[in-house]
Amino acid sequence: MTSPTDRIAVLGTGLIGTSIALAAARVGGRVTGWDARDDVAARAASRGRFASVPTMEEAVDGADIAVVATPIASIADVTVRALAADPSVVVTDVGSIKSRVIRDVAEAASSHDISRFVPGHPMGGGERSGPDHAAASVVDGIVWVVAPHDVSSPDAVSLVERFVEAIGAHPIRMSPTRHDRLVGFVSHLPQVASSALMGLAATEEADEPEILLLAAGGFRDLTRLAASDPGLWSEILLANRDEIGRAIDLYVARLLALRDRIRERDSFAVQQAFAEAKEARLRLAAKPQVRAGVAVIQVELADRPGALAELTAGLGGGALNIEDLQIVHSPEGGRGRVHLTVALSAAEQAMTVLEAGGYDPVRLA
Amino acid sequence: MTSPTDRIAVLGTGLIGTSIALAAARVGGRVTGWDARDDVAARAASRGRFASVPTMEEAVDGADIAVVATPIASIADVTVRALAADPSVVVTDVGSIKSRVIRDVAEAASSHDISRFVPGHPMGGGERSGPDHAAASVVDGIVWVVAPHDVSSPDAVSLVERFVEAIGAHPIRMSPTRHDRLVGFVSHLPQVASSALMGLAATEEADEPEILLLAAGGFRDLTRLAASDPGLWSEILLANRDEIGRAIDLYVARLLALRDRIRERDSFAVQQAFAEAKEARLRLAAKPQVRAGVAVIQVELADRPGALAELTAGLGGGALNIEDLQIVHSPEGGRGRVHLTVALSAAEQAMTVLEAGGYDPVRLA
Numbered sequence: 001m002t003s004p005t006d007r008i009a010v011l012g013t014g015l016i017g018t019s020i021a022l023a024a025a026r027v028g029g030r031v032t033g034w035d036a037r038d039d040v041a042a043r044a045a046s047r048g049r050f051a052s053v054p055t056m057e058e059a060v061d062g063a064d065i066a067v068v069a070t071p072i073a074s075i076a077d078v079t080v081r082a083l084a085a086d087p088s089v090v091v092t093d094v095g096s097i098k099s100r101v102i103r104d105v106a107e108a109a110s111s112h113d114i115s116r117f118v119p120g121h122p123m124g125g126g127e128r129s130g131p132d133h134a135a136a137s138v139v140d141g142i143v144w145v146v147a148p149h150d151v152s153s154p155d156a157v158s159l160v161e162r163f164v165e166a167i168g169a170h171p172i173r174m175s176p177t178r179h180d181r182l183v184g185f186v187s188h189l190p191q192v193a194s195s196a197l198m199g200l201a202a203t204e205e206a207d208e209p210e211i212l213l214l215a216a217g218g219f220r221d222l223t224r225l226a227a228s229d230p231g232l233w234s235e236i237l238l239a240n241r242d243e244i245g246r247a248i249d250l251y252v253a254r255l256l257a258l259r260d261r262i263r264e265r266d267s268f269a270v271q272q273a274f275a276e277a278k279e280a281r282l283r284l285a286a287k288p289q290v291r292a293g294v295a296v297i298q299v300e301l302a303d304r305p306g307a308l309a310e311l312t313a314g315l316g317g318g319a320l321n322i323e324d325l326q327i328v329h330s331p332e333g334g335r336g337r338v339h340l341t342v343a344l345s346a347a348e349q350a351m352t353v354l355e356a357g358g359y360d361p362v363r364l365a
Numbered sequence: 366m367t368s369p370t371d372r373i374a375v376l377g378t379g380l381i382g383t384s385i386a387l388a389a390a391r392v393g394g395r396v397t398g399w400d401a402r403d404d405v406a407a408r409a410a411s412r413g414r415f416a417s418v419p420t421m422e423e424a425v426d427g428a429d430i431a432v433v434a435t436p437i438a439s440i441a442d443v444t445v446r447a448l449a450a451d452p453s454v455v456v457t458d459v460g461s462i463k464s465r466v467i468r469d470v471a472e473a474a475s476s477h478d479i480s481r482f483v484p485g486h487p488m489g490g491g492e493r494s495g496p497d498h499a500a501a502s503v504v505d506g507i508v509w510v511v512a513p514h515d516v517s518s519p520d521a522v523s524l525v526e527r528f529v530e531a532i533g534a535h536p537i538r539m540s541p542t543r544h545d546r547l548v549g550f551v552s553h554l555p556q557v558a559s560s561a562l563m564g565l566a567a568t569e570e571a572d573e574p575e576i577l578l579l580a581a582g583g584f585r586d587l588t589r590l591a592a593s594d595p596g597l598w599s600e601i602l603l604a605n606r607d608e609i610g611r612a613i614d615l616y617v618a619r620l621l622a623l624r625d626r627i628r629e630r631d632s633f634a635v636q637q638a639f640a641e642a643k644e645a646r647l648r649l650a651a652k653p654q655v656r657a658g659v660a661v662i663q664v665e666l667a668d669r670p671g672a673l674a675e676l677t678a679g680l681g682g683g684a685l686n687i688e689d690l691q692i693v694h695s696p697e698g699g700r701g702r703v704h705l706t707v708a709l710s711a712a713e714q715a716m717t718v719l720e721a722g723g724y725d726p727v728r729l730a
Contacts, residue, residue: 048725123581132727135665143578172578179579185569186580190587193558195642196619200612202645204550212649213508213537214544215551216488218590222555225583226646230639234632241627247565248624252617254561259613262606267599274595277560280567281591284577300500308687312674322673362497 006030008163009063009089011056011078013044016094016122017069018134023167025049026136034059036070044131060085065163068093072235076104083109083116090156092120092146092163096183097239098176102149115153118160119176121145121183122169129229136168144169147176184243189251191225191233192244198226295347297340298362299354311338314357320346339364371395373528374428374454376421376443378409381459381487382434383499388532390414391501399424401435409496425450430528433458437600441469448474448481455521457485457511457528461548462604463541467514480518483525484541486510486548487534494594501533509534512541549608554616556590556598557609563591660712662705663727664719676703679722685711704729 006029010021013035021031021044031050035041045052053059056078060066066082066089068075075093082091095101098119105117124142144164148157157173164171174182201219205211237244261269301307315322322340342350347363354361371394375386378400386396386409396415400406410417418424421443425431431447431454433440440458447456460466463484470482489507509529513522522538529536539547566584570576602609626634666672680687687705707715712728719726 123579133663133729135663137665142581145579172575174575178573182569182573182576182579185566186576186584189565190562190583192620192623193562194583194587195639196616196623197555197558198642198646198649199638200554200616200619201550202641204547205645208543208547210537210539211547211551214488214510214547215649216507218555218559219551220649221586221589222559223642223646223649224586226639226642228639228643230636230643233639234635237627237635238630238632241630245624245628248620251561251565252620254565255557255613255617255620258557258561259610262602263610265603265606267603270599270602271595273564274560274591274593274598276567277563277588277591278593278595280570281563281588284563284580284585284588298498298500300502309674309677309680312677315674364498 007063007065008032009034009059009066009082010050011059011066011068011082012036012070013040013052013131014069015129015131015134016124016138017067018044018047018131019124019136019138020067020069020094020122020167021050022047022134022136023139023169024163027166027168029167032059032063036074040131044134047131047134056081057085060089062086063089065089065159066091068095071232072097072101072239075101076108079105079117080108080112080114083112083114088116090116090118090159092118092160094120094122096121096187096236098145098147098179100239102176106149114149115151116156117149118152118156119147119149120160120164121147121179122164123187124169129232139167139169142169144171145179146171146173147179148173149176180240181243184240184247188237188240188244189247191228192237192248193251194223194225195228195233198223295342295344295350296364297342297347297350297354298364299338299340299359301338308338311357311359315340315342315350315353320350320353372428372430373397374399374424374431374447375415376424376431376433376447377401377435378405378417378496379434380494380496380499381489381503382432383409383412383496384489384501384503385432385434385459385487385532386415387412387499387501388504388534389528392531392533394532397424397428401439405496409499412496412499421446422450425454427451428454430454430524431456433460436597437462437466437604440466441473444470444482445473445477445479448477448479453481455481455483455524457483457525459485459487461486461552461601463510463512463544465604467541471514479514480516481521482514483517483521484512484514485525485529486512486544487529488552489534494597504532504534507534509536510544511536511538512544513538514541545605546608549605549612553602553605553609554612556593557602557613558616559588559590560593560598563588660707660709660715661729662707662712662715662719663729664703664705664724666703673703676722676724680705680707680715680718685715685718 008024008029008031010017010031010033013033021033025031033044033050033052034056041052060082068078070078072095075095079091093101102119105114122139122142122144124138146161161171258273320342351361373389373394373396375382375396375398378398386398390396398409398415398417399421406417425447433443435443437460440460444456458466467484470479487504487507487509489503511526526536623638685707687707716726
């Protein structure tokens with residue numbers, strides 16, 4: 001093949017599968033989709049960038065790479081069938097757990113060769129699901145773990161890594177067990193923490209109907225993930241139960257230690273714990289692979305039709321690319337303040353253009 | 366006085382004090398600011414909508430209402446001095462804890478009359494601090510608890526409630542003890558949960574330098590609050606230590622129950638807990654006092670200068686007011702997909718205008 005993104009089969013066209021299909025199509029890949037659910041396949045195909053076919057084998061036949069994006073429980077079956085459908089296809093998956101998937105694939109394959117299977121996990125998505133919410137931008141710039149198992153062939157691993165890069169993501173190679181441990185902390189624990197907080201507040205609401213009226217932006221940030229798909233997350237958590245169990249235990253120990261320091265009125269210890277967390281969060285926000293070289297500018301905006309258009313037209317006229325724009329709600333419900341993100345190199349020009357336009361911009365970062 | 370917002374003193378001009386001052390000035394109030402720290406007072410006054418004076422007494426003299434927005438530890442002292450500075454001024458505060466503030470004020474006032482003191486708490490703010498991040502929009506549409514103590518005079522309570530409404534917020538009256546219990550759950554617990562999660566991940570990072578590379582949008586949502594001011598939060602949590610202790614205990618119990626159900630592979634129980642939390646979160650998002658009658662539309666955007674300007678100009682030309690616009694990052698770092706929020710009554714028109722403009726809009730909500 002001439003390019004790793006030449007012919008791609010996407011097996012399972014939900015949010016992440018369809019997003020990968022759109023990203024591959026965007027860079028010229030010829031994509032064929034398939035989904036076990038006819039309505040999902042039809043909705044994915046209606047996005048217009050790739051065709052859906054009725055059988056999995058038809059999608060895989062002749063493909064260079066097949067991306068399995070089904071629910072975890074069916075990854076092994078689909079992977080083994082895809083490996084059998086074409087003698088040269090490389091198969092990768094996007095399951096949130098790697099050890100369990102690899103064990104299932106090895107069992108399902110029996111003595112068949114699985115060296116063309118390379119487990120993977122794109123670290124994107126969010127609380128929405130389904131092909132209607134898919135977009136090529138879902139994979140833009142995300143970290144995509146490539147987690148080879150013992151017999152993954154080096155050529156197959158290399159092909160998957162080149163595919164990931166070609167569609168706009170950043171491949172990072174690590175062992176399956178290490179992957180599962182780390183996502184227990186940064187992906188699965190946040191989901192549990194969010195759902196537990198929302199569940200607790202909902203229980204209190206039975207006695208205190210006004211409690212959620214007091215919920216401001218912080219509570220909303222913490223509980224946004226709680227709107228995720230319960231079936232999907234139950235499956236992920238059970239599949240990674242040892243690691244998530246350990247992560248919950250460490251989290252609970254930390255919460256109880258904070259509670260004790262608060263009860264003892266140990267202001268120094270509480271401040272120190274919060275200061276360490278703050279310092280780490282600010283480092284995270286500044287991670288170069290996430291948001292390198294950008295400036296954030298705050299602008300007040302009149303609340304009337306066209307106000308936002310005037311602002312962006314003024315900046316677009318200056319040939320400035322707005323990398324991000326957010327109408328700030330503090331909390332949700334308020335409006336009128338905008339945070340603009342522009343390249344660091346364009347920050348001074350943006351400030352000048354905004355001031356000339358009669359705005360009162362404040363540089364935040 | 367002719368209006369409750371006629372003459373206002375703001376005592377303490379940090380983020381929330383300056384935001385209240387800007388909101389009062391916006392509706393024609395004559396505002397005088399004061400801050401114990403000269404540099405903060407100067408930065409607040411540089412926002413240009415109100416004057417800062419060197420003494421607290423000078424700010425209060427002749428004011429109809431004085432808003433105390435200092436750190437919790439100094440609220441009582443400033444409140445009692447403000448009550449003494451003008452025989453008819455009504456004093457309210459914005460402290461995050463009410464029982465402790467009321468006890469402190471009663472102690473500091475000794476046998477003096479405190480019927481003109483009405484405790485309050487605007488449920489806004491966020492993780493930033495200081496007058497530079499202040500904006501009138503911080504108070505727009507927020508819930509503002511008015512929590513009268515035993516001897517607050519009805520006239521004073523009514524004046525504070527009318528002031529809150531006049532500057533654009535929603536007053537809700539409740540007892541100080543009830544307020545403290547409820548914010549323990551929806552404000553203080555989220556702060557503890559966020560800092561503990563970030564602290565845990567930072568500790569793991571010492572052994573696993575790549576762990577935060579795997580942190581996607583969910584982790585960022587959960588840990589955003591961890592960037593808050595450690596000194597401020599230590600003070601709040603210690604002042605509400607009984608309530609936050611109980612809230613942490615209930616949260617921990619819920620986390621451990623979820624851990625046990627996961628370990629037992631009780632998929633039904635895990636799904637049920639997650640489904641209840643999801644249902645509650647969706648109800649929260651739909652709360653009428655927060656975001657009534659809006660539609661959310663997703664649009665894909667080319668990544669080049671002017672693309673956003675074209676989009677908003679097209680909608681502004683249609684005389685549509687964009688209530689919110691967010692360039693969606695899934696996770697941070699990606700770009701190109703925009704979520705537009707418009708009034709429900711304008712949703713169809715927005716879809717038509719977008720389609721006519723060559724976009725492929727998807728109605729999300």
